[in-house]
Amino acid sequence: MMRLLLQILRNNSSLKSELNGGTKASALPKLFSRWLHAPTQPPSFGIAFDIDGVLLRGETSTGGSPQALRRLYYHSANSCSISALKVPYVFLTNGGGVPESERAKELSKQLGVDILPLQVIQGHTPFRELVKRYEDDLIVAVGKGEPGRVMSEYGFKNVLSIDDYASCFPNIDPLAQYKKWTKMQPTDREMALRTDPCSQRVQAVFIVSDPVDWSRDIQVLCDILRTGGLPGQEIAHQPPLFFANDDIAYQALFPAERLGMGAFRIALESIFNRIHTNNMEYTSYGKPNPFVFKNAENVLLQVLQSAYNNIQSSGEMQPFKRLYMIGDNPSVDINGAKQAGHPWVSILTRTGVFKGIGNHADYPADLVVNSVEEAVDYILRKEHTS
Numbered sequence: 001m002m003r004l005l006l007q008i009l010r011n012n013s014s015l016k017s018e019l020n021g022g023t024k025a026s027a028l029p030k031l032f033s034r035w036l037h038a039p040t041q042p043p044s045f046g047i048a049f050d051i052d053g054v055l056l057r058g059e060t061s062t063g064g065s066p067q068a069l070r071r072l073y074y075h076s077a078n079s080c081s082i083s084a085l086k087v088p089y090v091f092l093t094n095g096g097g098v099p100e101s102e103r104a105k106e107l108s109k110q111l112g113v114d115i116l117p118l119q120v121i122q123g124h125t126p127f128r129e130l131v132k133r134y135e136d137d138l139i140v141a142v143g144k145g146e147p148g149r150v151m152s153e154y155g156f157k158n159v160l161s162i163d164d165y166a167s168c169f170p171n172i173d174p175l176a177q178y179k180k181w182t183k184m185q186p187t188d189r190e191m192a193l194r195t196d197p198c199s200q201r202v203q204a205v206f207i208v209s210d211p212v213d214w215s216r217d218i219q220v221l222c223d224i225l226r227t228g229g230l231p232g233q234e235i236a237h238q239p240p241l242f243f244a245n246d247d248i249a250y251q252a253l254f255p256a257e258r259l260g261m262g263a264f265r266i267a268l269e270s271i272f273n274r275i276h277t278n279n280m281e282y283t284s285y286g287k288p289n290p291f292v293f294k295n296a297e298n299v300l301l302q303v304l305q306s307a308y309n310n311i312q313s314s315g316e317m318q319p320f321k322r323l324y325m326i327g328d329n330p331s332v333d334i335n336g337a338k339q340a341g342h343p344w345v346s347i348l349t350r351t352g353v354f355k356g357i358g359n360h361a362d363y364p365a366d367l368v369v370n371s372v373e374e375a376v377d378y379i380l381r382k383e384h385t386s
């Protein structure tokens, strides 16, 4: 029997190299199972899932998302892992606050499938590209979760979260004593003192995730931005300011949408422009920027290669004919997919920001469905993949 298996595997050109490279007998069952799952041709389409309002509301799954994702794996597989992935997909969210590796673990638990860090594209993921520019400079990272750790893991060497930064300036927040929830000790005081932020200029500010304490953050950011990065000092040139997204609102657990990073940006900008001579300068990342979709396309190709590495090695990888963006926010997800153009197809769900009956008037999607489960069902039928 084993000889027969080996004969079949050797006759399959895509697995030949692996066997010739010296596959151990113990690895054969796994190898054979991957060969059984994989079709001769990889799919010519892929999917990008928005998270908030499509797959999750708060921490809870919505719209039948676990079932929808399971349909993207081979039924015969024991687990929903990359080796059993039938349809390449990524998560394309404007959210964040934790490193992609950690978010992949959280999503795997919440959605019941094995997700690779590669499949997680967050609003702040493109900040990685700025490491060369600010690698050793003092930068401040703002937002919920662990914005400092996110930036350190990207390679920024001299980063402080706004919590740690603010704690180095006594009385910078006159309302601190009334904030019963705040910790009196900085989370990483040692690091804060080592970098001596009171004498070093902040070279750039990154809004990594939704800011938590708007009053303190607006105050401290106005201080940093107006003084060229040295709160309490004279007015100087504004250091660069980057936002991970510009979402005015997003869908969480509460029935009506919640204010997002774009709302915080408007609040900060309105105040800054009122108290400062020059207008606030900033750059926003995230959807709907078309470059986010271009990057997602490249990542989807990498996911396809990981899932179908046997086919890729024989040089048969083709560009995608269609990429589906499933989102809940017309001005962000649908607008972004439209701007990105071919091969993007937009699908709008009614589980989040959009709750209309027909299509959206200003940013009509190619298809409107009730849930992500319906969207995946449509895609698999259209692509003749079941």
Ligand code: G3P
Residues within 6 Å of the ligand: 050, 051, 052, 053, 092, 093, 094, 095, 096, 210, 245, 247, 249, 250, 251, 260, 261, 329
């Ligand atoms: O804070 C999260 C929010 O701005 C959007 O998340 O997954 O809907 O792009 P998402």
Ligand code: MG
Residues within 6 Å of the ligand: 050, 051, 052, 053, 054, 250, 251, 327, 328, 329, 352
């Ligand atoms: Mg959303």
